Amino acid sequence: xxxxxxxxxxxxxxxxxxxxxxxxxxxxxxxxxxxxxxxxxxxxxxxxxxxxxxxxxxxxxxxxxxxxxxxxxxxxxxxxxxxxxxxxxxxxxxxxxxxxxxxxxxxxxxxxxxxxxxxxxxxxxxxxxxxxxxxxxxxxxxxxxxxxxxxxxxxxxxxxxxxxxxxxxxxxxxxxxxxxxxxxxxxxxxxxxxxxxxxxxxxxxxxxxxxxxxxxxxxxxxxxxxxxxxxxxxxxxxxxxxxxxxxxxxxxxxxxxxxxxxxxxxxxxxxxxxxxxxxxxxxxxxxxxxxxxxxxxxxxxxxxxxxxxxxxxxxxxxxxxxxxxxxxxxxxxxxxxxxxxxxxxxxxxxxxxxxxxxxxxxxxxxxxxxxxxxxxxxxxxxxxxxxxxxxxxxxxxxxxxxxxxxxxxxxxxxxxxxxxxxxxxxxxxxxxxxxxxxxxxxxxxxxxxxxxxxxxxxxxxxxxxxxxxxxx
Amino acid sequence: xxxxxxxxxxxxxxxxxxxxxxxxxxxxxxxxxxxxxxxxxxxxxxxxxxxxxxxxxxxxxxxxxxxxxxxxxxxxxxxxxxxxxxxxxxxxxxxxxxxxxxxxxxxxxxxxxxxxxxxxxxxxxxxxxxxxxxxxxxxxxxxxxxxxxxxxxxxxxxxxxxxxxxxxxxxxxxxxxxxxxxxxxxxxxxxxxxxxxxxxxxxxxxxxxxxxxxxxxxxxxxxxxxxxxxxxxxxxxxxxxxxxxxxxxxxxxxxxxxxxxxxxxxxxxxxxxxxxxxxxxxxxxxxxxxxxxxxxxxxxxxxxxxxxxxxxxxxxxxxxxxxxxxxxxxxxxxxxxxxxxxxxxxxxxxxxxxxxxxxxxxxxxxxxxxxxxxxxxxxxxxxxxxxxxxxxxxxxxxxxxxxxxxxxxxxxxxxxxxxxxxxxxxxxxxxxxxxxxxxxxxxxxxxxxxxxxxxxxxxxxxxxxxxxxxxx
Numbered sequence: 001x002x003x004x005x006x007x008x009x010x011x012x013x014x015x016x017x018x019x020x021x022x023x024x025x026x027x028x029x030x031x032x033x034x035x036x037x038x039x040x041x042x043x044x045x046x047x048x049x050x051x052x053x054x055x056x057x058x059x060x061x062x063x064x065x066x067x068x069x070x071x072x073x074x075x076x077x078x079x080x081x082x083x084x085x086x087x088x089x090x091x092x093x094x095x096x097x098x099x100x101x102x103x104x105x106x107x108x109x110x111x112x113x114x115x116x117x118x119x120x121x122x123x124x125x126x127x128x129x130x131x132x133x134x135x136x137x138x139x140x141x142x143x144x145x146x147x148x149x150x151x152x153x154x155x156x157x158x159x160x161x162x163x164x165x166x167x168x169x170x171x172x173x174x175x176x177x178x179x180x181x182x183x184x185x186x187x188x189x190x191x192x193x194x195x196x197x198x199x200x201x202x203x204x205x206x207x208x209x210x211x212x213x214x215x216x217x218x219x220x221x222x223x224x225x226x227x228x229x230x231x232x233x234x235x236x237x238x239x240x241x242x243x244x245x246x247x248x249x250x251x252x253x254x255x256x257x258x259x260x261x262x263x264x265x266x267x268x269x270x271x272x273x274x275x276x277x278x279x280x281x282x283x284x285x286x287x288x289x290x291x292x293x294x295x296x297x298x299x300x301x302x303x304x305x306x307x308x309x310x311x312x313x314x315x316x317x318x319x320x321x322x323x324x325x326x327x328x329x330x331x332x333x334x335x336x337x338x339x340x341x342x343x344x345x346x347x348x349x350x351x352x353x354x355x356x357x358x359x360x361x362x363x364x365x366x367x368x369x370x371x372x373x374x375x376x377x378x379x380x381x382x383x384x385x386x387x388x389x390x391x392x393x394x395x396x397x398x399x400x401x402x403x404x405x406x407x408x409x410x411x412x413x414x415x416x417x418x419x420x421x422x423x424x425x426x427x428x429x430x431x432x433x434x435x436x437x438x439x440x441x442x443x444x445x446x447x448x449x450x451x452x453x454x455x456x457x458x459x460x461x462x463x464x465x466x467x468x469x470x471x472x
Numbered sequence: 473x474x475x476x477x478x479x480x481x482x483x484x485x486x487x488x489x490x491x492x493x494x495x496x497x498x499x500x501x502x503x504x505x506x507x508x509x510x511x512x513x514x515x516x517x518x519x520x521x522x523x524x525x526x527x528x529x530x531x532x533x534x535x536x537x538x539x540x541x542x543x544x545x546x547x548x549x550x551x552x553x554x555x556x557x558x559x560x561x562x563x564x565x566x567x568x569x570x571x572x573x574x575x576x577x578x579x580x581x582x583x584x585x586x587x588x589x590x591x592x593x594x595x596x597x598x599x600x601x602x603x604x605x606x607x608x609x610x611x612x613x614x615x616x617x618x619x620x621x622x623x624x625x626x627x628x629x630x631x632x633x634x635x636x637x638x639x640x641x642x643x644x645x646x647x648x649x650x651x652x653x654x655x656x657x658x659x660x661x662x663x664x665x666x667x668x669x670x671x672x673x674x675x676x677x678x679x680x681x682x683x684x685x686x687x688x689x690x691x692x693x694x695x696x697x698x699x700x701x702x703x704x705x706x707x708x709x710x711x712x713x714x715x716x717x718x719x720x721x722x723x724x725x726x727x728x729x730x731x732x733x734x735x736x737x738x739x740x741x742x743x744x745x746x747x748x749x750x751x752x753x754x755x756x757x758x759x760x761x762x763x764x765x766x767x768x769x770x771x772x773x774x775x776x777x778x779x780x781x782x783x784x785x786x787x788x789x790x791x792x793x794x795x796x797x798x799x800x801x802x803x804x805x806x807x808x809x810x811x812x813x814x815x816x817x818x819x820x821x822x823x824x825x826x827x828x829x830x831x832x833x834x835x836x837x838x839x840x841x842x843x844x845x846x847x848x849x850x851x852x853x854x855x856x857x858x859x860x861x862x863x864x865x866x867x868x869x870x871x872x873x874x875x876x877x878x879x880x881x882x883x884x885x886x887x888x889x890x891x892x893x894x895x896x897x898x899x900x901x902x903x904x905x906x907x908x909x910x911x912x913x914x915x916x917x918x919x920x921x922x923x924x925x926x927x928x929x930x931x932x933x934x935x936x937x938x939x940x941x942x943x944x
Contacts, residue, residue, distance in 0.1 A: 306543030
């Protein structure tokens with residue numbers, strides 16, 4: 001990152017503003033193109049270093065209409081929210097620039113120095129690692145990130161504090177830290193050095209240098225339009241199709257027994273779900289007509305509709321396509337609490353998007369790790385993930401398609417697309433096999449359910465939910 | 473509303489589900505069409521009447537994937553938030569259905585019965601009136617609204633309370649009201665009768681009747697696809713163009729004096745803005761090159777970029793077009809606080825959209841009242857609206873266009889569209905004249921600023937802001 005610092009020299013202002021605006025327009029025009037990207041600028045630093053001034057100056061140099069500034073009060077880390085959750089909604093669309101003052105690193109600093117729950121170094125570093133991984137995922141998904149630390153020496157800080165109107169020193173912007181205390185200053189510097197390796201560090205002794213350095217870093221970042229790779233070099237290691245996908249079990253549940261068991265289980269599940277204090281995400285993937293809808297119906301049987309949300313996932317909209325593909329799921333979980341049920345999920349990336357070519361090989365092959373990180377972040381923050389793959393035999397599916405077409409109030413459930421998907425049966429089996437192999441984790445295990453017999457399937461789903469709720 | 477109640481009869485379940493699904497799909501297919509609409513279902517009622525059960529049953533009958541249910545804890549009315557602000561974000565797009573449990577009427581009931589700040593009847597009725605006006609605006613903008621009250625007699629309520637597990641009676645869902653107290657029950661019934669005239673009232677003594685009545689009301693609403701009118705009968709009363717639009721004043725401010733005055737005023741404005749506790753919205757409309765950007769720059773001169781938001785309004789995106797046209801502005805103001813600056817605004821409806829035909833005559837002619845209501849709602853909730861129209865003479869505009877084209881770092885500010893707009897100069901004057909006549913209110917007055925001399929314009933804008941901040 002420091003390569004530009006050595007080359008640094010003050011630029012003529014008209015020249016700089018022209019270059020900035022040109023780069024901004026190039027970014028803007030990249031929208032929906034092969035080299036499309038958006039840019040997130042994270043800004044943090046020492047109090048009174050002049051972050052605000054530098055951003056204001058930048059705003060005057062660029063076309064301010066296309067630079068969004070976001071500044072929230074810092075969020076203290078909460079157990080039920082991953083660090084990115086307060087910000088996810090605002091991640092910009094391709095062509096846009098977002099500058100964030102309060103960001104996940106400010107939140108980390110605040111949470112680490114919060115007296116009532118100090119954070120040990122291991123935990124601190126763990127967070128930094130997760131943040132970098134999250135940023136890398138953003139970058140891979142066309143959203144570039146640069147981080148700028150505005151630095152100021154102890155001596156200069158004291159001088160600036162001396163020069164301040166004392167009544168202002170109590171002001172909120174001093175962020176609850178005692179900047180008169182050298183120990184506090186030193187420990188903050190030590191802490192931030194644990195994460196600023198990959199940051200631009202701007203020296204804020206001199207105002208002009210500060211503003212120019214900052215603007216030039218931004219300019220540098222704006223100019224880099226990526227070439228998004230679409231082909232991979234090495235051959236994909238296709239997982240073997242597990243037997244349970246190829247030939248799902250077909251034991252039949254006795255109808256009378258089923259009714260009694262279902263009654264018991266639906267009540268138990270409702271009770272277990274509502275008394276659990278965690279966020280709960282129950283998600284369904286599987287072949288068409290495998291019974292996702294029917295399963296969901298039974299899960300919510302004894303729940304009040306106010307207690308859960310059902311998210312039906314269809315093809316993404318254009319404004320969603322301009323953001324990282326997980327974005328629309330981040331948003332659906334951003335402050336949910338309670339019970340969220342997904343009828344199809346983020347696994348679309350490695351299923352339909354892989355098979356239909358909406359995601360290129362680089363994208364879908366990378367997605368397994370992205371999804372694992374996403375689920376790990378949620379799981380680390382008190383979200384229980386219960387994932388189902390509903391398996392069915394092609395013969396049974398054909399029977400159900402036919403029955404749907406013959407039942408007037410079920411006809412809507414069958415579309416052209418279902419028949420098209422059916423033709424790609426083997427591709428779906430391959431994709432499912434890879435998915436199960438690569439995303440079956442301790443914190444978010446897959447449950448593969450054979451659904452040729454609907455009764456057995458529903459009972460097994462309910463039992464699996466109960467078991468996972470109790471286990472964790 | 474009651475016409476369907478008299479015709480009510482229990483329908484065969486298969487028949488009902490088929491009709492519901494068919495109507496749902498018709499609604500879904502109306503998206504982006506001439507008869508497009510979305511549907512909002514507001515649900516309220518007596519405790520234990522079985523709202524939750526009825527909604528659950530509805531969800532089983534319809535295609536649950538296309539029915540979103542929202543249930544927040546009720547919001548107590550706050551001074552800085554209009555009643556629709558917690559919900560605005562969720563208003564559905566054409567083709568979609570949203571059912572809201574906690575809604576503005578539940579909030580009103582809660583706020584009215586809240587012991588610490590009881591509400592008088594006049595205020596209560598005033599809210600009801602505003603809510604109805606808001607709903608009418610939604611309906612006019614392709615978002616239909618139906619309201620269903622689940623009613624239960626005192627006797628039946630007591631019976632159901634008797635049958636409940638006593639440990640459950642303390643539960644949150646009893647909503648802080650003492651349902652054992654006949655007085656409380658009666659006063660709630662009396663209150664709700666002040667607004668349920670235009671609601672469907674569902675009798676909840678019998679479960680089957682309740683579920684069927686509710687579903688049939690929804691069915692009825694789904695089936696009504698509107699024919700959106702696009703031509704008006706009477707001739708439009710065009711306002712006369714005020715002299716200040718045709719020939720803006722051209723007094724020239726002395727440069728030296730300007731600099732001193734500007735310095736003083738920018739500081740005063742910054743101080744006045746930051747010490748004001750209200751939400752502040754400063755909005756700019758006007759001819760191209762009239763100096764909106766320059767004015768904004770001076771307003772924020774001494775503000776910290778963390779203290780304000782600049783919203784640059786361009787053409788709406790597709791997902792925005794599927795909602796009421798004010799929706800994207802509701803969202804930008806939904807929990808803003810602080811200072812919001814708009815570079816172009818919701819007045820686009822009666823300016824560019826009127827002139828370019830993006831809004832038909834019925835739509836733009838209706839918009840004046842919609843905008844007035846919108847601004848009144850904000851103003852009633854501690855939002856100060858400061859609105860500027862920047863006037864310029866065609867000669868001065870031509871000079872600025874030319875100068876922009878000749879200055880490299882300003883060239884980006886001039887586009888084809890600017891030249892096109894210039895050709896419709898008189899249309900813009902007419903539209904501005906109508907706008908000024910119809911939306912210049914005591915709570916949100918217009919400031920028309922002559923901008924042929926930039927110095928005079930900037931000084932006048934700053935003075936107007938100061939004056940309005942002090943006046944209110």
